Amino acid sequence: MRFLRSFWMRLRGSISPQKSDDFSAELESHIAHHVDDGMRAGLSADEARRRALIRLGGTEQTRQAHRDRSTLPWLEVLVLDFRTCLRSMRKHPTVAVVAILSIALGVGANATIFSMVSRFVLQAPPVGEPSTLLAVGIAGKGEPCCNSFSVPLYDGFRAQSKSFSAVAAYFDLFAASISGNGAPQRVWGQGVTTNFFDVTEMPMVLGRGFIASESRAPVVVLSESLWRSRFQADPHIVSNTVQLSGRTFTIVGITPSAFHGVDQILDAQFWIPLNTMVSMIPDAPPPSDRNSHWLNVVARLRPGITLDQASAEMEPLSADLANIFPDSDKGFLFSLRKAGSLPPRESGVVKIFLAALMAVVLLVLAIAAANVANLLFAQALSRQREMAVRLALGATRTSLRRIVLLESLLLSLAGGMLGVALSLAATRGLAAFHFPAPVPIDVSLAVGGRVLLYSFVASVVCGMLLGAGPAWAASHPRLARALKGEDALASPGRRFSLRGVLVVTQVAMAVILLSMTGLFLRSLQSSSMIDIGFRSNGVTMLSVDPRLNGYSAQRTVDFLQQLRNRAQVLPGVDEAAITDVPLLSGGNRTDGFTVAGKGDPPVPTDLYMATPGYFRSLGIPLVNGHDFGNEATNGSKVAIVNRDFAEKMFPNTNPIGQHVKGPNGIFEIIGVVGDTKSRTLGEEPRPILFRPLNQTLTYENSFMGYTLIVHTKGSTAALTEPLRRLVYSLDPAVAVFNQETMNAHIRSAYFLPRLAATLFGTMGFIGLVLALVGLYGVMNYSVSRRTHEIGIRMALGAQSHSVRRMILRQGLRLVAIAIVLGWPAAWFLAKLSSSFLYGIEPHDALTFAAVPVLLITIALIACWIPAQRAASVDPMETLRAE
Amino acid sequence: MGEKTDVWQGTLALMVLRTLELMGPQHGYGLARRIEQTSGELLAVNYGTLYPALLKLEQEGYIRSRWGVSDNNRKAKFYELTKAGAKQVRKAAAEWEQTTAILARFLSPQGES
Numbered sequence: 005m006r007f008l009r010s011f012w013m014r015l016r017g018s019i020s021p022q023k024s025d026d027f028s029a030e031l032e033s034h035i036a037h038h039v040d041d042g043m044r045a046g047l048s049a050d051e052a053r054r055r056a057l058i059r060l061g062g063t064e065q066t067r068q069a070h071r072d073r074s075t076l077p078w079l080e081v082l083v084l085d086f087r088t089c090l091r092s093m094r095k096h097p098t099v100a101v102v103a104i105l106s107i108a109l110g111v112g113a114n115a116t117i118f119s120m121v122s123r124f125v126l127q128a129p130p131v132g133e134p135s136t137l138l139a140v141g142i143a144g145k146g147e148p149c150c151n152s153f154s155v156p157l158y159d160g161f162r163a164q165s166k167s168f169s170a171v172a173a174y175f176d177l178f179a180a181s182i183s184g185n186g187a188p189q190r191v192w193g194q195g196v197t198t199n200f201f202d203v204t205e206m207p208m209v210l211g212r213g214f215i216a217s218e219s220r221a222p223v224v225v226l227s228e229s230l231w232r233s234r235f236q237a238d239p240h241i242v243s244n245t246v247q248l249s250g251r252t253f254t255i256v257g258i259t260p261s262a263f264h265g266v267d268q269i270l271d272a273q274f275w276i277p278l279n280t281m282v283s284m285i286p287d288a289p290p291p292s293d294r295n296s297h298w299l300n301v302v303a304r305l306r307p308g309i310t311l312d313q314a315s316a317e318m319e320p321l322s323a324d325l326a327n328i329f330p331d332s333d334k335g336f337l338f339s340l341r342k343a344g345s346l347p348p349r350e351s352g353v354v355k356i357f358l359a360a361l362m363a364v365v366l367l368v369l370a371i372a373a374a375n376v377a378n379l380l381f382a383q384a385l386s387r388q389r390e391m392a393v394r395l396a397l398g399a400t401r402t403s404l405r406r407i408v409l410l411e412s413l414l415l416s417l418a419g420g421m422l423g424v425a426l427s428l429a430a431t432r433g434l435a436a437f438h439f440p441a442p443v444p445i446d447v448s449l450a451v452g453g454r455v456l457l458y459s460f461v462a463s464v465v466c467g468m469l470l471g472a473g474p475a476w477a478a479s480h481p482r483l484a485r486a487l488k489g490e491d492a493l494a495s496p497g498r499r500f501s502l503r504g505v506l507v508v509t510q511v512a513m514a515v516i517l518l519s520m521t522g523l524f525l526r527s528l529q530s531s532s533m534i535d536i537g538f539r540s541n542g543v544t545m546l547s548v549d550p551r552l553n554g555y556s557a558q559r560t561v562d563f564l565q566q567l568r569n570r571a572q573v574l575p576g577v578d579e580a581a582i583t584d585v586p587l588l589s590g591g592n593r594t595d596g597f598t599v600a601g602k603g604d605p606p607v608p609t610d611l612y613m614a615t616p617g618y619f620r621s622l623g624i625p626l627v628n629g630h631d632f633g634n635e636a637t638n639g640s641k642v643a644i645v646n647r648d649f650a651e652k653m654f655p656n657t658n659p660i661g662q663h664v665k666g667p668n669g670i671f672e673i674i675g676v677v678g679d680t681k682s683r684t685l686g687e688e689p690r691p692i693l694f695r696p697l698n699q700t701l702t703y704e705n706s707f708m709g710y711t712l713i714v715h716t717k718g719s720t721a722a723l724t725e726p727l728r729r730l731v732y733s734l735d736p737a738v739a740v741f742n743q744e745t746m747n748a749h750i751r752s753a754y755f756l757p758r759l760a761a762t763l764f765g766t767m768g769f770i771g772l773v774l775a776l777v778g779l780y781g782v783m784n785y786s787v788s789r790r791t792h793e794i795g796i797r798m799a800l801g802a803q804s805h806s807v808r809r810m811i812l813r814q815g816l817r818l819v820a821i822a823i824v825l826g827w828p829a830a831w832f833l834a835k836l837s838s839s840f841l842y843g844i845e846p847h848d849a850l851t852f853a854a855v856p857v858l859l860i861t862i863a864l865i866a867c868w869i870p871a872q873r874a875a876s877v878d879p880m881e882t883l884r885a886e
Numbered sequence: 887m888g889e890k891t892d893v894w895q896g897t898l899a900l901m902v903l904r905t906l907e908l909m910g911p912q913h914g915y916g917l918a919r920r921i922e923q924t925s926g927e928l929l930a931v932n933y934g935t936l937y938p939a940l941l942k943l944e945q946e947g948y949i950r951s952r953w954g955v956s957d958n959n960r961k962a963k964f965y966e967l968t969k970a971g972a973k974q975v976r977k978a979a980a981e982w983e984q985t986t987a988i989l990a991r992f993l994s995p996q997g998e999s
Contacts, residue, residue: 010945027937030914033962034933037915040958061932073938073945 011076018075027070031063081403082410089411092383099383100415102777103376107419107466109770110372112426113365115459119431119449121358125351126454129344130262132205137343138311139266140171140301142336149339149348152297160325161301161338167314168303172196172203175278175298177270178285179709181552181739184247185234188739190549190709192444193224193274194265195281201225201257203304204266211242211257218277224253225275228261248276249284249552250737264446266302268344271444302343315340360837361763364520367513368771369466374510375778376419377470378503380412382785384474388481401479408478412471413464420463427451427459437759473502507775507782508822511863514775515826515855516833521768522851523834523841528761531754531842537680538587539623542578543746544720545586546727548738549709557701561637563734564697564710568615570730576718581618582697583713584706586746588681588753592708597693599653600663600670607652609666609691610682613700613710614644619677621715629660629675637698643671649691650676664693668703671695685753686842709741720745757842772859776866783815783870794874795882804875811874815867816860823856830855898939900982901925903948903975906967911954913962914940940965948974 035056042052060066093100128134140161141150153161153173162171174196182191201213209228224246226235235241245252253276265272282291290296305314318338341347346354384391391404431449548567550560564582571580585592596606616632619625627647635642643664650659650673659673671693679689697710716723724743731740751758787794794807831847838846901921906912909920917940918933943949948971956962967975 006946006948009947010942013945029961030937030963033913033956033960034915036960037913037956037958037962038933040960041919059933061934066932066934066937069934069938070941073941 014074014076015079018079027067027074031060031066035060035063085403085407085410086414088407089414092411093414096383099379103379103415104419104422106372106375106774106777107416107463108422108426109774110365110369111420111423111459111462111466112430113368113423113767113770114362114462115424115427115451115455116430116434116449117358117361117365118458119427119451119455121362122452122454122458123449124346124354125358127268127344128342129204129266129268130260131266131343132207134344135342136305136307137204137266138168138303138305138314138340139343139345139347140303141339141341141347142297143339144336149341151336153299153301154294154297155291155299156294157325158299158301161321164324165303165317165321167306167309167317169306170199170203171301171303172200173278173299173301174200174266174275175281176265176267176300177272178281179549179552179707180249180274180284181549181737182230182234182246182248182274183737183739184245188737189234190552190739190741191230191273192271193276194272195278196275197278200275200302201259203302205304206259206263209258209260210239211255213257214277220279220283221277222251222253222280223256223277224248225257225259226255227259227264227273230273231258232261248274250554251284266300266343269445271446273444303340311340311342364517364764364767367517368767368774369462371510371513371517371771371774371778373466373470374506375774375781376412376415377473378506378778378781380408380415380471380474381477381503381506382781384408384478387478391478392481395481404479405475408475409468409471412474413467416463416467416470417460420459420466423463424451424456424459427455437755437762503782503785504818507778508818508825510775510778511819511822511859512826512829514771515823515859516830517764517768517771518855518859519827519830519834519851520837521764522855523837523844523846523848524757524761524764526844526848526851527841528754528757530844531685531757534681534685534842536588536685536750537624537678539715540746540750542717542720543622543713543715544723544727544744545711545713545746545749546731546743547709547711547741548731549706549741550735550738551705551709552739553735553737557705560710561698561701563738564712565615566734567712567730568617570734571712571714571727572617574714574723574726574730576716576723577714578717579617579621579715581621581713582613582615583618583711584613584697585708586711586713586749587612587622588683588685588750590683590753595666595668597649597653597664597666597691600665607649607691609649609693612692612694613697613706614694615697618694618713619644621713622680623715624680625678627676627678628658629673631675632696635696635699637702639699641669641671641699642674642696644675644677644694645673646677646689646692647679648689649693652691666693681753685757711742713746772862776862779815779818779863780866780870782818783811783867784873786814787811787870787874790874791877791882794877795879798877798879799883807877808871808875811871812864812867815863815871819860819863823859827852827856898935899943899948900975900978902936902939902943902965903967903971904979906949906965907972907975911964911966913954913956913964915962916956917965943971947971 035053038056038059039049039052042055043049045052047055057063129137131137139150140153142153142157143149143151158171158173165171174194177192177194179190179192182189196214198214198216198219201208206213208225209231211225213225214223226241226246231237231241238244241255242257244255246255247253259275264270279291305311318340322337345351394404395401428451431451435448550563555563568580568582571577593611594608595611597609598604598606614632619631628650629644632642632644645653645659645664653659653664654662659676662673663670664673665671677694680692681687682690682692712727714723714727728740728743731738797807798804831852834846834848834852898921901924902917905917905920905924912920914936915933918936921936940949940951944951944965948968949965950968951963951965953961954964
C-alpha cells in the first residue's frame with residue numbers, strides 16, 4: 005500500500021513539471037540555519053557557510069538525490085530512450101519500414117496458423133464449465149477411438165457409472181425440412197436426451213432446454229444463427245410454432261451462436277428430443293436393438309472427481325456391462341476425453357498437418373527476424389563512432405545496449421500489430437476455402453484473445469532475441485579504431501562475419517521453404533490433371549429430399565421422375581438424370597459384393613443410384629451392355645457396374661448377364677461403364693455399382709437426399725432459376741439445397757491440394773523475398789565498406805568488370821554454402837510430407853533441381869546492384885576521401 | 887553499495903520518525919542536528935542524505951510537511967508525524983528490539999550450548 009502511494013506520487017512528479025523552487029527554498033533555509041549556528045559559535049559568515057556546505061554534502065548532490073526520489077528516474081530515462089529510438093528510426097525510415105514489414109509478415113503468418121491450432125486443438129466448446137464435461141466413446145483395446153453407443157448400453161452406462169453427476173446422449177446429425185417462414189429450407193439438427201441442455205449447462209439466449217416430460221413431445225430448440233437468419237431474431241419466438249418436415253413443433257429455446265453441437269465441427273442448427281427424432285426417421289432401428297450404434301454420449305464429472313479417477317472406473321465398468329455390448333464388440337472399453345476435442349482417430353492427421361504448418365511459419369518468422377537482425381546490426385556498426393564518443397563521455401555499456409534493445413523491441417511490437425491485422429485478413433481469406441463435406445461443418449476461424457496473446461509474446465521474444473546481437477555490437481565498439489572512423493568489426497583476415505552467417509542461414513531456410521512450396525505446387529498441378537472419368541463442364545445440379553416432407557417411397561419415385569421429365573424439356577437442356585449423391589462427394593453408401601454362388605470374401609463396393617440418362621449426362625462411356633431403361637420397379641434387380649468392378653469380380657469373362665450378391669439381394673449386371681472417381685481425387689480406381697433409382701427406393705432411402713443432374717451445351721447459370729422453379733412447380737413445400745455447377749462441386753474436392761499449395765506457396769514466396777532482401781542488404785553493406793579497397797584495386801589496374809565479378813562471386817559463395825546446407829534438410833523434410841502429396845514422389849526431381857537454379861538466378865539479380873555500385877566506384881574519389 | 891544504503895535508509899527513517907514522535911514538528915536542519923545529538927555524535931553522515939529520506943516518508947504518508955517560521959525567525963519547512971507514522975514507529979521499534987535481542991543471543995560470549 006505504502007509502496008503504491010509513493011509510486012503514484014513519484015509518477016505525478018515525473019509527469020507534471022516539478023516546482024523545484026520549493027526544495028531550493030528548503031535547502032536555502034537549511035543552510036541559513038546552519039550558518040546561524042556557526043555564527044553563534046563564533047565563526048565568520050563565510051567560514052560558517054563553507055562548513056555548512058561541506059556538512060550538507062554538496063548542494064547539487066543533495067538536489068539530485070531529492071530529485072531522484074521525487075520522480076521516477078527510470079521512467080524518464082525510458083522516455084528519453086524512446087524518443088531517441090523514434091528519432092533514429094525517422095532518420096533511417098527504410099530500415100524501419102523493412103523491419104516492420106518483415107516482422108509483420110512473420111508474425112502474421114504465425115498468428116494465422118496459430119488461430120487454426122487454437123480453433124481445432126485448444127478450443128473448448130461453449131458449454132458451461134467445459135473442463136468437467138467429457139465425451140464418452142467405445143474403443144477396442146489398442147484401437148483408435150471412438151465408436152457410438154447403443155441405447156441399452158447407454159442406459160447401462162448411465163445407471164451404473166459412479167463418477168458422473170449426469171449423463172446425456174445425442175444423435176449426431178439428421179436432416180429436416182423447415183418451412184413456414186419463407187421458402188422451405190433443409191436444415192441439419194441433432195436429437196438429444198431431455199437432460200442434454202442441463203448436462204452441458206448451456207447458457208441459453210432465450211427460453212430453456214427440454215424438461216424430462218418432453219421426451220416424445222414436438223418441441224424444438226433452435227440455434228441463434230437460424231433464429232437470426234430465418235426469424236429475424238424475433239424476441240417473442242419462444243412458444244411460437246414451426247414446421248419441421250411437415251410436423252408442427254413448438255420452439256422452447258435458442259442456443260448461443262457459438263454452439264453448433266458439442267463436437268464443434270458439425271454445424272447443427274436445431275435440437276429435438278431423441279424419441280421424437282426417432283419417430284421422424286423412416287426405417288429407424290428399434291431403440292432396444294443392441295447392435296445399432298448411433299448415440300454419442302456426454303457426461304458431467306461429479307464435483308471433486310478428476311478425469312483420471314473417472315478413467316480408472318471405466319475398465320471395471322466395461323467388464324460389468326460386457327453382456328450388453330454387442331457380440332462384435334467383445335473386449336471393448338469405455339474411453340473418456342474432454343468434450344469437444346477431436347476424437348483420437350481423426351485428431352492424428354489434423355495435428356500432424358497443423359504441426360507442419362506451425363513449423364513452416366516459425367521458419368518464416370525466423371527468416372524475417374534474421375533480416376531485421378542484419379539490418380540492426382548494420383545500423384549498429386555504422387553508429388560505432390557515435391557509440392564510442394558516448395562511451396568516452398561516460399555512458400555505460402548498459403545504456404547503449406538499452407537503446408538498441410528498445411529499438412528492436414519497438415520495431416517488433418509495431419511489426420506484431422501489423423501482423424495481427426494481416427492475419428485478420430488471412431483468416432477471412434481462408435474462410436473462402438469450402439471444406440468438401442456432404443454434411444454442414446463449421447470451420448470458421450477467429451482471431452481471439454489467445455491468438456493475440458501468442459502474437460504479442462512472439463513479437464516480444466523476437467524483439468529481444470534479434471536485438472541481442474546488435475545491442476552487444478553497439479556497446480562494444482573498438483574504441484580507438486572507432487574514433488578513427490574505421491570499421492572496427494571488419495578486421496582483416498576475418499573470414500566469417502556474423503552478418504554473413506545470418507544471411508547463409510536465411511537463404512538455407514529459404515531453400516527448405518521453396519522446396520516444400522515447389523512440391524505442393526507440383527502436387528496441385530498433378531492433381532488438376534487427374535482424369536476424373538466424367539464431364540464437369542456444362543453440368544449443373546440441385547438436390548431435394550421429398551422424404552422430409554413425408555413422401556412415401558412411391559410418391560418420391562413419381563416426383564423424381566416428373567422432375568427429370570420436366571427438366572429434360574427445358575430449353576438448353578441436353579440430358580437430365582437423377583442420382584442420390586453426386587460423384588466426388590467424399591463417399592456415400594458401401595456394401596460388400598460377391599459373385600453369386602461363390603464363397604469369396606466380399607468386395608467392398610461404392611453404391612450409387614441412377615435413372616436412365618445418368619451416364620449420358622455425365623459423359624461416362626458405356627463400354628458394354630446398355631443403360632437403365634424400363635426396368636419394372638418390383639422386378640428382378642439389375643445393376644450397372646464400372647470397369648474396375650467387372651475386372652475384380654469377373655476377370656477375363658463377360659460380366660453382362662452375370663449375377664452378384666449383396667446385402668440387399670442378387671443383382672444382374674446389364675452394363676459396364678468406364679471408371680470414375682468416387683470419393684476423393686487422389687484415390688485409386690475402386691469398384692462402383694449403380695442401381696436403378698425406382699427399384700432401390702422400394703427398400704432403401706437416401707439419407708442425403710436426391711440430386712438432379714442436368715447437362716447443357718449452353719450456359720449453366722441460365723438454368724439456375726428455371727430448375728428451382730421447376731421443383732417448386734411440383735411442390736412448393738419441397739426444399740432445394742446444394743445447388744451448384746459440377747465445376748464448383750469438383751473444386752471443393754481439390755480442397756486439400758489447393759489449401760496446401762496456397763499456404764505453402766505464400767510462405768515460400770514470403771520467405772524467398774525476405775531472404776533476398778537480406779542478401780541484398782549484406783552485399784550492399786559489404787560494398788559500401790569496401791569502397792576504399794576497391795578504389796585502390798582500380799587505381800592499381802583492376803577493370804570494372806573484374807571488380808563486378810569479384811562482388812558477384814562473393815555473393816554467390818554465400819548462396820552456394822546456403823544451398824549445400826539447406827538442400828539435404830529439404831530432402832529430409834520432403835519425406836515427412838509424402839502423405840499430403842498427390843501423384844508425385846516426395847523427392848520430385850523437377851522441384852529439387854529447379855529450386856537451387858531459381859535461387860542462384862534470383863541471388864544473381866539481388867547481387868547485381870551492389871556489384872554494379874562496386875564497378876562504378878571512381879578511384880580518384882575514394883582515394884581522396886581519407 | 888545497494889544493501890548498505892537500504893539498511894541505512896531504513897534505520898534513518900526510524901530515527902526520523904522517533905525524533906518527530908518525541909520532539910514534535912521539526913524542520914530538516916533541526917532533525918539532522920537532533921539525530922546527531924541523540925546518537926551521541928557517533929553518526930557523522932552528510933545532512934543532505936536526510937532530505938531524500940524525508941521525501942520518502944512523506945510520499946509513504948508517515949509524515950506531512952508545511953511551511954512555517956523557525957526559532958531563528960526564518961522560513962522553514964516543518965515535518966510532523968501522521969497517525970500512520972505514529973503506528974509505524976511503534977511497529978518498527980518492536981521489530982528492531984526483537985531483532986537485536988535475537989542477535990544478542992548469538993553474539994554473546996558464551997553462545998548457546
